[in-house]
Amino acid sequence: MNYLKRKVKNIKNGCIDVFNVIFRPSLVESHYKKRVIKKKVFIFLMLLLPITQFLIFFVYVNVDTLILSFKRYDYINGDYLFVGFENYRTTIRDLLSLEQFKTALINSLLFFPVTNFITLPLSIISAYFLFRKVPFGKVFKVIFFLPSIISIVVLTMSFQFMFDPIFGPVNSILNEIGINPEGGWFGNKKTVMPMIFLYCIWAGIGFNMVLLNGAISRLPKEVIESARIDGIGMYKELTKIIIPMIWPTITTLFVIGTTAVFTIFLQNMLLANGGPSGSSKTIAYIVTELVRSGNLTDAATIGMLFTFIGVPMIMFIKRFIERIGENVEY
Amino acid sequence: MKSTLYEKIILYIVCFIFSLYAISLIFPFVWSLINSFKTSVEFFEIDSVWKLPKSITFENYKRVLIEHDIIMMFVRSIYLTLVGTFLNVMMSAMAAYVVCKYKFRFRNLIYTTAITVMIIPTVGSLSATFKLVNNIGLYNNLLLYPVMYAGGFGFGFLLLYAYFKSISWTYAEAAFVDGASDFQVFYRVMLPQAKPALYALGIIQGINIWNDFFGPFMFIPDKKTLAVGLQDLVNIMKYRAEWPTLFAAMIITVIPVLIVFILFQKVIMENTVAGGLKG
Numbered sequence: 001m002n003y004l005k006r007k008v009k010n011i012k013n014g015c016i017d018v019f020n021v022i023f024r025p026s027l028v029e030s031h032y033k034k035r036v037i038k039k040k041v042f043i044f045l046m047l048l049l050p051i052t053q054f055l056i057f058f059v060y061v062n063v064d065t066l067i068l069s070f071k072r073y074d075y076i077n078g079d080y081l082f083v084g085f086e087n088y089r090t091t092i093r094d095l096l097s098l099e100q101f102k103t104a105l106i107n108s109l110l111f112f113p114v115t116n117f118i119t120l121p122l123s124i125i126s127a128y129f130l131f132r133k134v135p136f137g138k139v140f141k142v143i144f145f146l147p148s149i150i151s152i153v154v155l156t157m158s159f160q161f162m163f164d165p166i167f168g169p170v171n172s173i174l175n176e177i178g179i180n181p182e183g184g185w186f187g188n189k190k191t192v193m194p195m196i197f198l199y200c201i202w203a204g205i206g207f208n209m210v211l212l213n214g215a216i217s218r219l220p221k222e223v224i225e226s227a228r229i230d231g232i233g234m235y236k237e238l239t240k241i242i243i244p245m246i247w248p249t250i251t252t253l254f255v256i257g258t259t260a261v262f263t264i265f266l267q268n269m270l271l272a273n274g275g276p277s278g279s280s281k282t283i284a285y286i287v288t289e290l291v292r293s294g295n296l297t298d299a300a301t302i303g304m305l306f307t308f309i310g311v312p313m314i315m316f317i318k319r320f321i322e323r324i325g326e327n328v329e330y
Numbered sequence: 331m332k333s334t335l336y337e338k339i340i341l342y343i344v345c346f347i348f349s350l351y352a353i354s355l356i357f358p359f360v361w362s363l364i365n366s367f368k369t370s371v372e373f374f375e376i377d378s379v380w381k382l383p384k385s386i387t388f389e390n391y392k393r394v395l396i397e398h399d400i401i402m403m404f405v406r407s408i409y410l411t412l413v414g415t416f417l418n419v420m421m422s423a424m425a426a427y428v429v430c431k432y433k434f435r436f437r438n439l440i441y442t443t444a445i446t447v448m449i450i451p452t453v454g455s456l457s458a459t460f461k462l463v464n465n466i467g468l469y470n471n472l473l474l475y476p477v478m479y480a481g482g483f484g485f486g487f488l489l490l491y492a493y494f495k496s497i498s499w500t501y502a503e504a505a506f507v508d509g510a511s512d513f514q515v516f517y518r519v520m521l522p523q524a525k526p527a528l529y530a531l532g533i534i535q536g537i538n539i540w541n542d543f544f545g546p547f548m549f550i551p552d553k554k555t556l557a558v559g560l561q562d563l564v565n566i567m568k569y570r571a572e573w574p575t576l577f578a579a580m581i582i583t584v585i586p587v588l589i590v591f592i593l594f595q596k597v598i599m600e601n602t603v604a605g606g607l608k609g
Binding site for chain 2: 006009010013039040042043046047050053054056057060061062064068126129132133134139140141142143145147148149151152153154157158162167169202206211214233234270287288290291292296300304306307
């Protein structure tokens with residue numbers, strides 16, 4: 001009944017439209033104009049909140065960081081004063097001379113090989129074997145997803161428990177064999193960074209694997225099957241067919257892995273508090289410390305320096321990796 | 331399609347290695363759960379770490395809930411998660427819908443910005459964000475804080491954009507002919523059709539906000555959420571050596587997420603994959 005009513009209404013409206021077009025063109029135009037204006041208002045209203053939020057929390061904040069990096073807080077006037085490139089001069093000097101900065105810089109840079117040349121390849125191989133139907137593959141897939149949904153606070157905590165010098169189960173096993181670093185695994189300068197890397201690999205494989213496995217399972221089955229009929233081995237199947245075909249996903253993960261160099265610090269903070277004696281700090285760690293201590297201008301300067309270096313570098317790496325993909329392609 | 335014997339052997343070796351990794355992921359939680367039922371005294375008996383509790387005590391759970399303000403943290407976390415997720419999903423839906431279905435001047439600009447913004451590291455602008463949060467009265471303001479999660483561009487935008495693209499426009503056209511306004515079409519016709527994607531995004535963002543440590547730690551330090559409070563407890567318990575109490579707190583934090591994950595496992599896994607591919 002309703003359907004019929006609507007049909008009739010549609011026909012009626014259609015007739016009125018035709019009538020209007022033929023006999024009253026000006027009315028149609030004004031109706032059309034009204035509709036266009038209404039549409040514009042709608043688009044405006046829908047985008048108003050998201051764009052305002054973006055302008056404040058992204059554009060304004062980044063511009064303000066740039067401005068802050070040229071200023072210094074003046075305690076006598078209680079206001080920020082313009083000091084030109086002074087902050088940059090002192091920051092670059094400190095970066096090159098202070099031991100603490102140097103360690104932080106090296107620690108940050110080391111995340112590049114760890115995430116991209118250890119975690120990523122391991123994730124690709126694991127994702128491939130999940131795809132090749134390892135026994136119990138479905139169960140593994142669910143378990144490997146855990147690092148993606150559990151809070152980093154809980155993950156780092158449970159990792160620490162395992163290696164606790166007093167009650168840690170893994171530590172007690174290693175202790176039996178005689179491996180027992182002085183001050184505990186996170187309290188020893190020599191072991192603290194390797195432990196943080198180990199944590200990142202442990203938690204990172206699960207995360208990457210889910211994305212990579214999704215990409216592999218969406219590939220056209222015919223290509224892979226026809227290659228298998230040709231009697232291709234596992235190694236060749238992975239390197240010659242699968243990897244080139246999921247290259248876009250690998251690129252994305254590589255880029256995310258590279259940004260880690262500039263953003264990583266939570267792992268270091270939660271696992272070792274940056275210690276012992278600052279040996280596990282990263283650049284981002286120092287930035288957050290400065291912000292928390294109220295030194296906004298120095299934090300802004302370091303942030304800006306690394307944005308200037310980081311963003312072009314990440315863009316370059318993205319292009320570079322995409323290029324490799326083009327050349328590898330079958 | 332058949333695997334050769336050689337390949338089968340490799341698959342079994344991989345299965346073994348996978349099992350070890352899977353155990354390493356699960357073991358800490360099972361271990362913490364078991365030890366959360368022990369008293370501190372029992373926990374520190376020799377070799378107790380490997381043993382089951384002599385008698386199950388809920389003393390640790392009671393203590394965490396009463397002494398350490400966990401209930402308030404729980405309430406705060408739930409509040410932030412619900413409001414933050416709602417704002418995020420709504421803003422993403424509004425932005426994604428208009429950019430996907432309407433043609434207007436800045437459309438392409440908005441789309442490219444949404445994609446590129448995702449890869450720019452944000453730690454750099456932390457100092458200005460901190461200043462802004464202080465200036466607009468967001469600092470330690472639990473009521474206003476969810477605004478920080480409301481971003482309409484990013485993961486949610488991309489996920490919903492792709493979904494809206496797959497929804498046919500014919501229903502909307504029919505509604506327009508019937509005299510529906512743009513807003514009515516969005517609210518009554520398009521949003522109901524996008525429900526699966528909206529729920530999926532909601533669940534994923536909800537988990538992210540529930541787990542978020544850095545934001546609340548930085549901007550609402552006096553209004554501790556579960557994630558922040560848990561980290562606090564670590565430091566307190568280190569002095570008191572009341573580890574089992576800490577295990578209990580950890581289990582309390584994990585359980586809501588695990589329940590959501592078990593209930594919506596398929597939705598979460600599929601959509602994380604779909605969203606992760608873009609960019």
